[in-house]
Amino acid sequence: MDQIAKESGYSSASLYNYFSNRTAVVLALVDRSVERLLVVVETPLPASLTPEQRLESILLRFLQVSIDHQWLVSTLMNQVLAEESAGEVGARYVAVHGRLMSALRDEVARLPWVPADHVPRLTFHFTGMIRTESFAWQRVGVPVDLTALTSLLMTYWLAGARAVTEKG
Numbered sequence: 001m002d003q004i005a006k007e008s009g010y011s012s013a014s015l016y017n018y019f020s021n022r023t024a025v026v027l028a029l030v031d032r033s034v035e036r037l038l039v040v041v042e043t044p045l046p047a048s049l050t051p052e053q054r055l056e057s058i059l060l061r062f063l064q065v066s067i068d069h070q071w072l073v074s075t076l077m078n079q080v081l082a083e084e085s086a087g088e089v090g091a092r093y094v095a096v097h098g099r100l101m102s103a104l105r106d107e108v109a110r111l112p113w114v115p116a117d118h119v120p121r122l123t124f125h126f127t128g129m130i131r132t133e134s135f136a137w138q139r140v141g142v143p144v145d146l147t148a149l150t151s152l153l154m155t156y157w158l159a160g161a162r163a164v165t166e167k168g
Contacts, residue, residue: 034096036065041103051110052158055126058107060150062130067144101127114165122161129157 019025040061045054105123108114114122133153 038096038099040065041100051107051112052154054110055107056150056154059130059153060146063133063146063150067146114161118165122164125160126157129153
């Protein structure tokens with residue numbers, strides 16, 4: 001609660017003026033972070049982008065949200081999931097996970113060289129890369145060139161995706 005209060009600019013005591021308990025605070029934070037993630041995949045991208053550029057743009061935006069809100073992710077992962085609110089947090093996450101996966105699946109399906117039967121697996125790999133890299137680079141005080149990182153990750157993912165689709 002102290003970290004949440006510090007980041008929000010309120011005292012721990014004043015947070016309880018707005019929320020009935022710690023679980024309510026955590027759920028409000030989860031809702032807000034989920035909204036930010038949905039904006040990443042649901043904000044229209046320029047039609048002029050290639051499918052690869054669209055995925056790279058989404059990846060960059062995901063990483064930016066993760067880095068910009070690393071204190072929130074750290075708080076949720078380190079404290080919340082071991083507490084009584086974990087069930088409710090998980091339920092809220094599952095509720096929007098389908099929307100995130102659907103939007104990303106649509107973007108992966110735009111790649112003209114990806115057969116339809118490979119789209120679910122490649123989408124799963126893409127989201128796994130996002131999750132892994134979002135957490136790997138969340139070190140407070142360590143600057144990260146997200147554009148360079150995104151370019152490197154996309155090169156890696158595209159090479160792997162092409163290899164998988166060529167093998168059938």
